[in-house]
Amino acid sequence: GQNIDQPTEMTATEGAIVQINCTYQTSGFNGLFWYQQHAGEAPTFLSYNVLDGLEEKGRFSSFLSRSKGYSYLLLKELQMKDSASYLCAAMDSNYQLIWGAGTKLIIKP
Amino acid sequence: SQTIHQWPATLVQPVGSPLSLECTVEGTSNPNLYWYRQAAGRGLQLLFYSVGIGQISSEVPQNLSASRPQDRQFILSSKKLLLSDSGFYLCAWKGLRETDTQYFGPGTRLTVL
Numbered sequence: 410g411q412n413i414d415q416p417t418e419m420t421a422t423e424g425a426i427v428q429i430n431c432t433y434q435t436s437g438f439n440g441l442f443w444y445q446q447h448a449g450e451a452p453t454f455l456s457y458n459v460l461d462g463l464e465e466k467g468r469f470s471s472f473l474s475r476s477k478g479y480s481y482l483l484l485k486e487l488q489m490k491d492s493a494s495y496l497c498a499a500m501d502s503n504y505q506l507i508w509g510a511g512t513k514l515i516i517k518p
Numbered sequence: 519s520q521t522i523h524q525w526p527a528t529l530v531q532p533v534g535s536p537l538s539l540e541c542t543v544e545g546t547s548n549p550n551l552y553w554y555r556q557a558a559g560r561g562l563q564l565l566f567y568s569v570g571i572g573q574i575s576s577e578v579p580q581n582l583s584a585s586r587p588q589d590r591q592f593i594l595s596s597k598k599l600l601l602s603d604s605g606f607y608l609c610a611w612k613g614l615r616e617t618d619t620q621y622f623g624p625g626t627r628l629t630v631l
Contacts, residue, residue, distance in 0.1 A: 413561075439617055451608055451622040452562075459617065496561065504616040510561040 411435045413509035415497050420515045421487055429482045429495050429512045437502020441473050441480045444496040446511065452496055455482070484514075492516045520545035524609050524623035531630055537582075537596040539626050541609030544590065549611040551592040552620060553584055556606040568592060604630045 412434045421427040433441065440459035444452035458464055458473035458480060470483040484491055494511040501507055521544045531537060543549050553565040564577045566584035574584050581600060585593045592609060606627050610620040 442619065449627075451625045454619050454621065457617075457619060498562075500617065505564065505567075506562075506620065508561040508563075510559075 411507045415509040415512045418513045423518050426485050431480045431497035433478050433499040435499045435501040439500040442498045443482045446494045522623040528627045534598050539594040541592040543611045552610040553594050554608045599630045601630050
């Protein structure tokens with residue numbers, strides 16, 4: 410079957426760095442997406458990785474290892490506004506997204 | 519630039535009543551369109567997707583249906599709502615390339631009482 414695993418909740422301190430992990434098992438693989446979702450709002454796109462390695466985009470970076478079925482989202486210099494859920498989604502062989510349940514990130518001052 | 523609209527933003531409906539949620543996209547042609555449902559504290563469940571007018575694929579058997587009467591319009595309907603239909607309904611669009619990113623509308627929060 411197809412499955413995405415990510416931690417349910419994480420807590421971090423303002424100004425610190427946090428890494429949110431995601432492991433996936435899909436029928437075929439066409440890339441890994443990360444979205445941010447603030448409470449009560451729609452998800453917004455953060456990153457897409459299809460090749461192994463690290464992609465940096467400002468304070469946010471995303472890493473992919475296809476051989477390990479593993480990705481992480483790295484958030485640096487955390488700000489209070491980064492408090493949100495972070496959704497991991499893998500694209501399968503039919504180009505459909507398989508979604509994780511999301512990681513709720515709590516930022517403390 | 520592309521914009522996606524959904525309405526209404528919130529809806530409270532009694533069990534057994536009908537439902538119609540509408541989604542429209544501006545600034546793009548021939549988008550792939552998606553309806554998702556998100557239960558409280560859960561991930562996204564794909565309900566329907568469409569690659570063109572009149573073409574609907576259903577992912578989950580349920581009492582919901584979808585239609586795409588125009589290129590940039592996607593409608594989610596039900597004849598009789600169940601309590602379990604409560605949730606956050608999200609419409610998304612994607613461009614023509616298979617690996618394009620999905621972009622979401624603002625969502626409709628539905629409560630069935």
